[in-house]
Amino acid sequence: MSAVEIIGIVSIIMAGLTIALGSIGPALAQGRAITQALAAMAQQPDEAATIARTLFVGLAMIESLAIYCLVVAMILIYANPFWNYVIAKAGG
């Protein structure tokens, strides 16, 4: 196989794997965070505003892990530096 084919195949497979594996951890973590926050709100409804705000911040920080994976996958597909290098080399 030529370098172009190898890079293309590996990039696409890895983009899929990045999202698939990278979303498992944040999904479990977010589920657990929401469960705990709901339990805390049920026990202390007076503190619901504080708990909800902390929950949002925590969820956003967990979610940013998944977003990093998405950004890496997007870079692999749309702005792959190795792909651009090979194409430029082949063209030039």
Add this chain to the structure above:
Amino acid sequence: MEISLDSLVLWRWGPVLLNATILYTWLVMALLVLVSWLVTRKLSTGARISKWQNLLEVLVAGMREQIRQISQEEPGPYLPFIGTLFIFISVANLLAVVPGYHPPTDSLSTTAALALCVLVAVPVYGIAQQGLGGYLRHYLRPTVLMLPFHILSEMTRTLALAVRLFGNVMSGAMIGAILLAVAPLFFPLIMQLLELLIGQVQAFIFAVLATVYIASATQAHAERKEAASPGAGAPNRVGDQPKED
């Protein structure tokens, strides 16, 4: 498909170029300045206030309250910086309902600039609050060994701020484009609504995290004082126990 608006150059004059990101950033800035100027031009302290003044008062009061609750401090010095960040990101994301508009936060350069502002603001507020020596000493706490980790955490959280906002807004636009190709009838509309919500949540998160970072730099002083006080309260607790019996 383009991953960012930066490559869309609208106007070029020598080394100076105007791309779509800069243009939309300027549009948002101009809109914010114009609306603020028009509203604050004729403020009234009486019982009858205009609708727009009411809106701005609700906004400012809400932000002051949030900053007070999060940082446990008076919001005065933080409001201009945090409030500007929040309103800019919020309006930049909200205007996505206007056809033809692309949020400037869709580009990593805008979000990196905002994150760098936070990176600079943290030591500025910290030094203003507790002096140069007091601020620099928190890098050495609890031991000197922690110095590289403190510096590393400042770098990574700045990167995280930038990539989080960029990733959320960019993924929304990308999902919208992909859905438009796959199921163009009704479904993209729902995702668009979800994107508006996510944009507001991300603006809130960005402001909250900036507040938390700044507060952590300015509060090292206060925490040490509080840590000393519970020791004084301990004898009282011992004294209370016989009363309960």
